[in-house]
Structures are given as structure tokens and as C-alpha cells.
Amino acid sequence: MKPAPFDYVRPGSLDDALAALAGDPGAKVLAGGQSLVPLLSMRLAAPSRLVDINGLPELSGIEANDDGVRVGALARHADVLASEDVRRVQPLVSLALANVAHATIRNRGTTVGSIVHADAAAEMPMVLCLLGGSVDVAGPAGRRTIPADELYVGPLESSLHHDEIALSAYFPALNPGAGVGFEEIARRHGDYALCGVGAVVTGDTVVAGYLSVCDVPTVVDLSGVADADLGDAALEHLDPGDDIHASADYRAQLVRVLTARVVGAARKMAA
Numbered sequence: 001m002k003p004a005p006f007d008y009v010r011p012g013s014l015d016d017a018l019a020a021l022a023g024d025p026g027a028k029v030l031a032g033g034q035s036l037v038p039l040l041s042m043r044l045a046a047p048s049r050l051v052d053i054n055g056l057p058e059l060s061g062i063e064a065n066d067d068g069v070r071v072g073a074l075a076r077h078a079d080v081l082a083s084e085d086v087r088r089v090q091p092l093v094s095l096a097l098a099n100v101a102h103a104t105i106r107n108r109g110t111t112v113g114s115i116v117h118a119d120a121a122a123e124m125p126m127v128l129c130l131l132g133g134s135v136d137v138a139g140p141a142g143r144r145t146i147p148a149d150e151l152y153v154g155p156l157e158s159s160l161h162h163d164e165i166a167l168s169a170y171f172p173a174l175n176p177g178a179g180v181g182f183e184e185i186a187r188r189h190g191d192y193a194l195c196g197v198g199a200v201v202t203g204d205t206v207v208a209g210y211l212s213v214c215d216v217p218t219v220v221d222l223s224g225v226a227d228a229d230l231g232d233a234a235l236e237h238l239d240p241g242d243d244i245h246a247s248a249d250y251r252a253q254l255v256r257v258l259t260a261r262v263v264g265a266a267r268k269m270a271a
Helices: 012-024 036-041 077-082 084-089 091-097 103-108 111-117 123-131 226-234 248-268
Strands: 007-009 028-030 048-050 063-065 068-071 133-140 142-147 152-155 164-170 179-185 193-203 205-211 218-221
Touching: 007 193, 012 028, 012 048, 012 164, 063 084, 068 084, 068 111, 077 084, 077 091, 077 103, 077 111, 084 091, 091 123, 091 179, 091 193, 111 123, 111 133, 111 164, 123 164, 123 179, 123 193, 123 205, 123 218, 164 226, 193 248, 205 226, 205 248, 226 248
Parallel strands: 007 048, 028 048
Antiparallel strands: 063 068, 068 164, 133 142, 133 164, 179 193, 193 205, 205 218
């Protein structure tokens, strides 16, 4: 299918982009387009205007220091994944990005775009929540920072306002002596995961994040839980669902298996 007709603008400044977005309630932001363009082609989305922010190179930066990693709105998955500084400062970002779709998608798709698309089956929204990160956005009222635990309000729904543009995402650095792990199961490499789990272990603190299990990215504190009980303890806070790809029972079993594996890998890294 072909997309429904729409206007297209490619602003040369952030102010112009915000003005174009605010001037049309049916407008959508275009960055990498790896989520939006298929929706347009299938007519599952029909914006009246696309505001292409690829003419704003100041949004493409990747910064990593001892405090954390900041990824600009136009930074491609592949560039973030290739960054040795990102891998050193917050290895969970790199572990998860290696599982995002295929190389061709990573070459064009943007990490921030995936985050604000708010798909609970995607890797990076869960990683942002698990690490306690945030997203900086700009709108007519100025700039603001949205903590990850306030970003996701429902399936494919974030707390960004229609007239706001996400500028960057911030991932705090891994604490000294801490460890991380990530694993997911998909029918084919590059498909959306049937279940994915990330974990951060810091001393006696164990926190796990889940994708493709609930309607929104979900984080569970598993501190003090015996290793043999990790999966069942996590399921007390999760609500695995049925769909055409997997049953709720199968997803629950994946939660049990992957939680044990990923927490074990994080413990090994911490040690």
C-alpha cells in the first residue's frame, strides 16, 4: 500500500521544526523513520504533515563520560552500538542495541526515536527504564526533562506532548562494581522479541527489566530473592499476554528462564 497524502517540511532550525509541528495538530516528527514509515505504508498512521528533523545535525551527537551516556535524537542505532565509549560507560546500552532488528534497520533507525515510539516490544524503552534514564524534550513552553518512570503511559503512548520534539536520551553510567546482563528470545533473529530481560546487579541490589511481556516496559526489584525463585518473583509483578506469536504461559516460562540467565550473567560481570 501507499501512504495517505501528507505535507512534508524539512526545517533548518529547531525553532522552525517546533513551529511546523505546533502549526498542525496532525503532524508527526520524522527522524529515522523505521517505525513510522511502515505504519504510513500500511495506513495505520495518516499524519497530515511530516516534520523531518534530519536537517538539524546538532541533534546527532553521542556523548559519554563518567556520569553517563547522552544520545542525540538523530544518532543512529549503529553509531551508538559502535561507540567504545558508550560500551565502557554503560555496557547495557550496547548489549541491548546488538539485538535491535537487523543491521540495515540499525543503520537508519534512531535510538531516541525507538524510545519515544513507546513500543513495549522494543529494547531501548526497557533499557531506559531499567537504568533510570530520562529524555530531554523541547516544545513551545521551553525545554523539560522527562524521567523514564514518567515517560510511558500506555501501549505505544508516551507523555510527550504533540507539539514537543525529543532532543536526547540520557542513560546513567554503570556504577563501579556493578554488572549488567541482557538476553531475548525471538522466532527469528531481528524479529521483535517474544520476551526480553535486562538486569543490573549492584551489591545486594538486583533489578530486572522486561520487554514484550506487559503493555509498557516494566522494571521489577528482585533484591533479596533467592536465585531459584527469581522468575516466579518477577511474575508476581508482570502480566504476560497472549498474541499470535506466543501464549501467556509460554511468555511466563521465558520470564523464568531468562531472568535466571540474565541475573546470573550480571552477577558474573559484577564479580
